[in-house]
Amino acid sequence: MGQLLKWLAGMLILASLACLALASWTYARSEAYLRSFERPPPFQLPIPDDEVTRARGDHLVRTRGCRGCHGDDLNGQFMWGAASAPGLPQLARGSPADFEAALRHGIGADGRALYSMPSMGFLRLRDADVAAIIAYLRSEPVIDRELPRRSLPWAIRWDLARGRDMAMPAVMNRVPPLRLEGEDSPLSRGEYFAMTTCNECHGLTLQGDSAFGDEAAPSLAVVAGYDEKAFEQLLRTGKALGDRELPRMSRVARRRFATMTDAEIDDLYAFLRQWPARTTD
Template sequence: MKKFLKVLAIIFSVFVGFILLFALYINFSSLPVYEVNPLPVQVSHDSLAVQQGRKIVETVCYTCHKGSDERLSGAMISQPESGLGEIWSANITKHSTLGTGRYSDGELAHMLRTGINREGRYIGPFMLFPYISDEDLAAVIAYLRSDSPITQPSEVSRPKPDYSFIAKALFKLGAFKPLPAPEQEILAPSANDKMAYGKYLSTAVYACFECHSKSFETNDILQPEQSEGYFAGGNPIEDRDFNIVYSANLTPSRESGIGNWTKEDFTVAIRQGLRPDSRLLNEMMPRFALLSDEEIDAIWTYLRSLPAVESEAIAGLQ
């Protein structure tokens, strides 16, 4: 019996030692570094391209990258005590050393597609555009290079992420990893195909599904429709004061979705932030004021095609 207990104690000690070594590896070893392969990109700086880029950047990127100086200088998006640790969105103004001015167009395209920055670090799972068309991606870069007030160089230097143990484990075990770079040209669907165009806008460009599915943790960026609770809402999101708000169900459910809304209701909601009952949407819901009627119509058409999903009552559309 004593021999058995001794063997058991040795096995337990080895197991505990292994766990401690694993924890030390996760907590103190460097994060993975990946190869940087700038992508070929043809950036036009004409007014149409810049305007298209403005629409995407001001609607998508500005929400998280808006600094106290009203520029794209970055802000805290995750507190130290949160699950991922302290994370600041980057300064993406044109600053030559602190912002996107230090990136080539190809490096920017590679980072936006794969999540790998010019130092070889993976910055995801946020801010990724794996399926945006080459033309729209080039427009985003054109706007970041433009003379817009929000892109002007900011001297603000944001801290590097101080990831939690859980986040470090996700990076080092491969749960958080770069997306594959495209191997061929990516084209946007024709605007005449409302269903395909609406899906493209709501998944690849404006990434509506990321907030309006069940959780960021269960979203599938490469296969959005496989995301748990696809467009059924309920995703807990921190607002600018780090209070939790819940994303809305955008399926045609009449009980918990937007099945009772008209297209006009939807248009006013996403452009002006005003619900049909006259309540304001939370500030974390971007205002899509720059979207054309054609784009809104396509998104509406796609959302109406989704299966109606019943979900728990939550605090309104966000």
């Protein structure tokens, strides 16, 4: 009996040591991975402080959906698992370089790669638009709010440690360049809108190839079935072709796209109508 107890205790100690070793390995490997991404060169543009720029920032924050995660008042909220979206008015009052590194590159202020922040949808935002977003957020009130500390769950660390999952900067390596960069035309403006907002859910190339999010958003080739009036109705009211209420898109449209300008809708429609043909050239 005594022998058996000793043997059991021995096994228990061995098992705990093995668990501890595995946990340390997982933590060390995932931390090294998160720290393996280079910080971008610091954002240099001065942040304007005028009404027109702030209004542009307001429009960008709405259409790019920051409130969906950072809260209706933008001051942060707890989301899922261990994802906690911080307060943006406070961050905007800090270093523009830190803010931009997170927004466009998925690198946190502490230099570690972000995991849940969908920076792949914002990589192509222009410098002036980044500055406008910061300018607007600086004019929004800071609300002191206790948020749970951010920490990655073990299951995610385990996958990151073994190369089975990616942090945001790795996802971003797959974001294609804008084809019409440098052009100023309805198509290039439509592409800019699509590739800095619709690509958050409809895939990095808009083909429904989303590397992010669990709900399937279709390839935007579906827009071929929409005439311009139906497309406008979807964006402004959330009602899809045939007056359908969609599980997710309808709410997204009402929250984010109802305030799109007529010109933005025209440009986006023009771009999406010819886009499927261009992907095969």
